[in-house]
Amino acid sequence: MRVIQILVDLTDTPRGLFHVDVQLPVRPDSTATFTTPLWIQESHRDNGPISSIAGLFFSAGERTLPWRRNPKAVSEYLVDIPAGVDTISATFDAIVTRFLTRRLTFLSWENALLYPAHRDVRKLAIQASITIPPTWGLSTSLENLGTPAVTHSADGGAKTFSYLPCSVERLEDSPALAGLYHSEHQVTSDGRHILCLAADTEEYTSPPQEVLGGLARLAEQTQAVFGARHYDRYRWLVALSEHIPQHGGGEHHDSTQIMMPLKGFADPKERGNYVQVLSHEYVHSWNGKYRRPAGHCPSDFATPLDGRLLWVYEGLSMYYQDVLCVRSGLRTPDGYREEVATIAAWVEGRAGKAWRSLEDTGAGSSLRVGTAWSNWMRGLDYYEEGLVLWLDVDTLIRSRSDNKRSLDDFAKPFFGREITTSPVVVPYTLGDVVSALNEVMPYDWQGFFQAKALDVAPQADLDGIERAGYRLVYCDQPEGTELREPERVTKSAIWHGLGIALGDEGVLADVRRYGPADRAGLAPRQKIAKVGDSEFSLENLVEEIRSKSGDGGGDPVRLTMVHEDDEWVVEIDYHGGMRFPRLVRQDGKPDLFQGILEKRDVAGMAEVL
Numbered sequence: 001m002r003v004i005q006i007l008v009d010l011t012d013t014p015r016g017l018f019h020v021d022v023q024l025p026v027r028p029d030s031t032a033t034f035t036t037p038l039w040i041q042e043s044h045r046d047n048g049p050i051s052s053i054a055g056l057f058f059s060a061g062e063r064t065l066p067w068r069r070n071p072k073a074v075s076e077y078l079v080d081i082p083a084g085v086d087t088i089s090a091t092f093d094a095i096v097t098r099f100l101t102r103r104l105t106f107l108s109w110e111n112a113l114l115y116p117a118h119r120d121v122r123k124l125a126i127q128a129s130i131t132i133p134p135t136w137g138l139s140t141s142l143e144n145l146g147t148p149a150v151t152h153s154a155d156g157g158a159k160t161f162s163y164l165p166c167s168v169e170r171l172e173d174s175p176a177l178a179g180l181y182h183s184e185h186q187v188t189s190d191g192r193h194i195l196c197l198a199a200d201t202e203e204y205t206s207p208p209q210e211v212l213g214g215l216a217r218l219a220e221q222t223q224a225v226f227g228a229r230h231y232d233r234y235r236w237l238v239a240l241s242e243h244i245p246q247h248g249g250g251e252h253h254d255s256t257q258i259m260m261p262l263k264g265f266a267d268p269k270e271r272g273n274y275v276q277v278l279s280h281e282y283v284h285s286w287n288g289k290y291r292r293p294a295g296h297c298p299s300d301f302a303t304p305l306d307g308r309l310l311w312v313y314e315g316l317s318m319y320y321q322d323v324l325c326v327r328s329g330l331r332t333p334d335g336y337r338e339e340v341a342t343i344a345a346w347v348e349g350r351a352g353k354a355w356r357s358l359e360d361t362g363a364g365s366s367l368r369v370g371t372a373w374s375n376w377m378r379g380l381d382y383y384e385e386g387l388v389l390w391l392d393v394d395t396l397i398r399s400r401s402d403n404k405r406s407l408d409d410f411a412k413p414f415f416g417r418e419i420t421t422s423p424v425v426v427p428y429t430l431g432d433v434v435s436a437l438n439e440v441m442p443y444d445w446q447g448f449f450q451a452k453a454l455d456v457a458p459q460a461d462l463d464g465i466e467r468a469g470y471r472l473v474y475c476d477q478p479e480g481t482e483l484r485e486p487e488r489v490t491k492s493a494i495w496h497g498l499g500i501a502l503g504d505e506g507v508l509a510d511v512r513r514y515g516p517a518d519r520a521g522l523a524p525r526q527k528i529a530k531v532g533d534s535e536f537s538l539e540n541l542v543e544e545i546r547s548k549s550g551d552g553g554g555d556p557v558r559l560t561m562v563h564e565d566d567e568w569v570v571e572i573d574y575h576g577g578m579r580f581p582r583l584v585r586q587d588g589k590p591d592l593f594q595g596i597l598e599k600r601d602v603a604g605m606a607e608v609l
């Protein structure tokens, strides 16, 4: 098989351009079709780079070859290959704004890939090179293939790393982090886990020792759950910047790309939130990458992904991300319970559960809804709702087995499969999940998932919380909230009560369908001008809600609303006060969270791994 060669030049990053040069083997005297990726696994949708390409030229030697687009598949380019030509080059600029600043960037290969349209494109051989400014550093799991060759340009203005060939699948799964201020830190003493950083300033490329120690324990505790790993070396690639528009992470088999605020590690409060992202993406190495729903394993990037099992792929990763953070000492048990209360309340307030199933939020994962009425429409609910569902599963196994078995006993054979390998993909179906759970504890798991995930289930699944010995309640005052912004916590207590999501300056971002505000006729985009007789402020609104609650009830909450050219007074018949979610212990019931959050014994693990 002849090898595609791709060179991506990142030296124009400050201007938002990646220059791409691809050498493509072709058949002489034929019409060749080239394409770019469409369905991207880690975003679970068809958001490939088709609309971010400029300056595309195909050529054979000195000769430019005309191209035409397939009008019925807009990511396909058709080129007539002259006789005697067996390799052509394609050059283009990829315009990528989401992942870059002037001083650092992520190269996500799907943004730079162009290849022959081919049924088995993921298996095609490709050799990649990356060019960066000479003062920059570069990290990528492509280094797991072997040490790259490094060459310097004649004028000294660039250096190029050339990696050993791999499959298109492996390349697409191996993003690169490049930056002026760049560092790499060994996390575990065996050198298998590496934290790679690029930051706006040099100061932030040295992570606090707690972060490295915490990640080492996270690696240990995660492998204790899964038993075997499916990578040679794992890299957390983390960009720390004030200039990246969107924070978050993306999973890959032996690395992850994570975008955090500049002080994401340095500020303990920020760190408390972002360690969950590092944990979540790491769990995906097993759940989502090694084991993957069969509908997420097409042989090309053109076949639509079937997202129906995202409540396993993302939901179970959500469940383990928090549990593993506590087992690793990166979060406290109190913080964990606060998180579960917050998420369970969020699920309970999801009006759209009345008409869409959890499974359907995965099947429709490529849909993107705006903020207005988003609670009624539902969005990517398989994350949060998946967490409470898998808590239900874990507590069910624990309580019925007298605490002798747990979800870990499912996770180990299912996601680890007791044999350490390099990155490979092992697909699964819902039937496989059901059989594996039956091995741990015989039960009607098919019926369980049918009722809770596949069918429309309007009520939130709080069985896991109840079985763990707790109850979700709503209180007049917040508790703890060591990690979340007080304003956000206050706004969510208004959401759970009055039923409005407040944006900035009194504008309603969303209204909970069938909640008090909805019954009073309020709608997203309307703005609260006055609360009672006072100008709008969050404090005044909280005061108004409290003064009309409980015994002070009777009088409605009175708001003056404005929208476009209209102003009117609305009276909301609501007396439930502020509603801060909280988990409270149920007397006499065993506390199953103790076992769930308990550190796993890692002694002897080195032999397994």
Ligand SMILES: [Zn+2]
Pocket: 251, 280, 284, 314, 317
């Ligand atoms: Zn995820």
